[in-house]
Amino acid sequence: xxIVVDEGTKLAVSGLTGREGSFxxxxxxxxxxxxxxxxTPGKGGQDVEGTPVFDTIAEAVxxxxxxxxxxxxxxxxxxxxxxxxxxxxxxxxxxxxxGIPVLDMLNTYWKAKEAGVRLIGPxxxxxxxxxxxxxxxxPAQFFDPGPIGVVSKSxxxxxxIGNELKQAGTGNSSIVGIGGDPIVxxxxxxxxxLYEADPETELIVMVGEIGGDAEERAAEFIASEVSKPVVAxxxxxxxxxxxxxGHAGAIISGSSGTAxxxxxxxxxxxxxxxxxxxxxxxxxxxxxxxx
Amino acid sequence: MDLLEYQGKQLFAKHGIAVPSGEVxxxxxxxxxxxxxxxxxxxxxxxxxxxxxxxxxxIKIARNxxxxxxxxxxxxxxxxxxxxGEGPFRVDQVWVEGGSDxxxxxxxxxxxxxxxxxxxxxxxxxxxxxxEAVAAEDPEALVKRHxxxxxxxxxxxARSIVADAGLAEDALDEAAEVLVKLAEVAREEDAxxxxxxxxxxxxxxxxxxxxxxxxxxxxxxxxxxxxxxxADTVDxxxxxxxxxKGLTYVKLxxxxxxxxxxxxxxxxxxxxVAQAGGAPANFLDAGGxxxxxxxxxxxxxxxxxxxxxxxxxxxxxxITRCDEIANGIVTASQQIDLGMPLVVRLxxxxxxxxxxxxxxxxxPNLHQEKTMLDAARRVVELAGSVA
Numbered sequence: 001x002x003i004v005v006d007e008g009t010k011l012a013v014s015g016l017t018g019r020e021g022s023f024x025x026x027x028x029x030x031x032x033x034x035x036x037x038x039x040t041p042g043k044g045g046q047d048v049e050g051t052p053v054f055d056t057i058a059e060a061v062x063x064x065x066x067x068x069x070x071x072x073x074x075x076x077x078x079x080x081x082x083x084x085x086x087x088x089x090x091x092x093x094x095x096x097x098x099g100i101p102v103l104d105m106l107n108t109y110w111k112a113k114e115a116g117v118r119l120i121g122p123x124x125x126x127x128x129x130x131x132x133x134x135x136x137x138x139p140a141q142f143f144d145p146g147p148i149g150v151v152s153k154s155x156x157x158x159x160x161i162g163n164e165l166k167q168a169g170t171g172n173s174s175i176v177g178i179g180g181d182p183i184v185x186x187x188x189x190x191x192x193x194l195y196e197a198d199p200e201t202e203l204i205v206m207v208g209e210i211g212g213d214a215e216e217r218a219a220e221f222i223a224s225e226v227s228k229p230v231v232a233x234x235x236x237x238x239x240x241x242x243x244x245x246g247h248a249g250a251i252i253s254g255s256s257g258t259a260x261x262x263x264x265x266x267x268x269x270x271x272x273x274x275x276x277x278x279x280x281x282x283x284x285x286x287x288x289x290x291x
Numbered sequence: 292m293d294l295l296e297y298q299g300k301q302l303f304a305k306h307g308i309a310v311p312s313g314e315v316x317x318x319x320x321x322x323x324x325x326x327x328x329x330x331x332x333x334x335x336x337x338x339x340x341x342x343x344x345x346x347x348x349x350i351k352i353a354r355n356x357x358x359x360x361x362x363x364x365x366x367x368x369x370x371x372x373x374x375x376g377e378g379p380f381r382v383d384q385v386w387v388e389g390g391s392d393x394x395x396x397x398x399x400x401x402x403x404x405x406x407x408x409x410x411x412x413x414x415x416x417x418x419x420x421x422x423e424a425v426a427a428e429d430p431e432a433l434v435k436r437h438x439x440x441x442x443x444x445x446x447x448x449a450r451s452i453v454a455d456a457g458l459a460e461d462a463l464d465e466a467a468e469v470l471v472k473l474a475e476v477a478r479e480e481d482a483x484x485x486x487x488x489x490x491x492x493x494x495x496x497x498x499x500x501x502x503x504x505x506x507x508x509x510x511x512x513x514x515x516x517x518x519x520x521x522a523d524t525v526d527x528x529x530x531x532x533x534x535x536k537g538l539t540y541v542k543l544x545x546x547x548x549x550x551x552x553x554x555x556x557x558x559x560x561x562x563x564v565a566q567a568g569g570a571p572a573n574f575l576d577a578g579g580x581x582x583x584x585x586x587x588x589x590x591x592x593x594x595x596x597x598x599x600x601x602x603x604x605x606x607x608x609x610i611t612r613c614d615e616i617a618n619g620i621v622t623a624s625q626q627i628d629l630g631m632p633l634v635v636r637l638x639x640x641x642x643x644x645x646x647x648x649x650x651x652x653x654x655p656n657l658h659q660e661k662t663m664l665d666a667a668r669r670v671v672e673l674a675g676s677v678a
Contacts (some may be wrong), residue, residue: 076513089427098563101511102403103481109408110440139609139640154555159639160607180554182483209555214406238543239563241576259562276563278664289447 002129002174003194004092009133012037012060015083016048024137031140033133036064048144057088070135074284079104086117086131094135095121105183107253112185119185125155125177138175148284149195151188152207153180159234163280170288188218196226201291203229205284208262210236211233214261229287232266232273234259234281292507292522295338296411297386302480308472309499313388323356323362325387331355332390335362339380341373351359391501395459396489398422400475403483410438410477412470414456418489444474465498481511529596536588538575545570547674548593548602552577560605563663569671572599583622590627601632601674603666613637613645632673634658636666
């Protein structure tokens, strides 16, 4: 097993006819992902290197059996594309697009919740289950199959940690980039819950960064709901205090959103937090050996 | 993107929320002229993007032209440091506004609650003071209620919130109307934070926004032409330059210039440099740019900060290939004279090829390191102590 994407993934890529969409969509296919369709309004009937293109995601579902949608549509149209995917009947929507207005995502988030569709992203690198499927822009060469589940807000930082895990001789059940936007479809908690239930995952690495309180919420969740060991890394200790406007943000989260506050919250619940990506990978590899 | 007080108030006025009339001024003479027009008493308020202006001496009341001249002279050009040590922020404009007849001071805000994925309204009868202290010491005095994302936020919803917050009975309808309009500003202007402290009720029972703190979602500026124009004005010269070149740059105080790909890796690089005893000069996310032009642009922005004495280029190649980046560095070094050491750490896709290209180019003042930690130590050593 692994989570979110695997051998059963049948992928439809919205934006497959675009430059980025075709580059990454075809890369995912080359990795072994079952790419069944592209979607671009007005280009139905065409194909991209043998993959049929449909006008709508719903057609990709009924005609090509798609169960997973990847969104590679420009920011100002992306929320509408995600909404279309939610209505189309797919189980999972992975939105790579960066720069979607947050209030658009507010509506889309609740739409996905109501429909029971799993939404990952936006502004995320996607999901890779090594040896099974890759949906998104994660460079698969740094990750081998193995027992560590990774969940991260950041892209390159995750590759850095994955590469160090690989050098330490271990690998991953899945790597999920949840994205760093203020509103994302799946938070740390949602993914931690999936890893907890996944028999292939023995240990979880969680990579957070400053802003919001998703890491603090995750710390609470880990304490009560996660039996597997979790190692964390938080980026942004030296980030400037910022030109914080008003005080309402601090009041609602009950946290300053700083890296230190997140580290403290995690450590208070017994989660080990690495000082650098290198140390984080080393701690994970060491804990895995002692399991 | 944060708005200055007066810009926020103009946005409020556009949506029918009462604000005092005023004028913005950049010189003492203009401020006095504005005060003469508005009449006395009037408030002269520093326009900077930080709280705590009053305590810092950035807000003064003028009762006549002489005082207006004195206060505007003192406030224009002053440096304001935020309550948590942010800044300093130089005051280059003031907002001159008419005095208000304050009967009660309230607090109202509408904010995006990231955790709950809803807009949250907060109202208190204890306005005009530090609302964080109110929330900590007397939590019941601050009423917090989420906006149901599936239906309209109505006057009745708003009235129940302001009533629960204990606002004056005869100001409830007016205050509820303001709260509905604040939620409308959030929705229609893509504001992720709107805070009004104080929101006042006058003796005549008019409810007026006496201050404003507004943050607009930068991703939504494409549909707000008026706000996009405000976003084009950036104070810091390096940040302005970076913006023109389409780079994500944040200036810091140290002497180690930082260039990395991806926001997370860049933040992590700052942390590792700090752990090695260094002081980062900036955050600069090079994104996926491997072309020489992008590298030249980034290096030019970093170099234009006179404090910088060494630069760390930390790349983990994913989709971006390290050999392309190495070629970009070689080309860039022919186009720009850095005049300081450049430490390069290349890892990831095609890193061996990248390292070979750099070694063969044998560039003066270029130092290669294999790991992030070694690269951080090296650049800190080369940068020396902060002057």
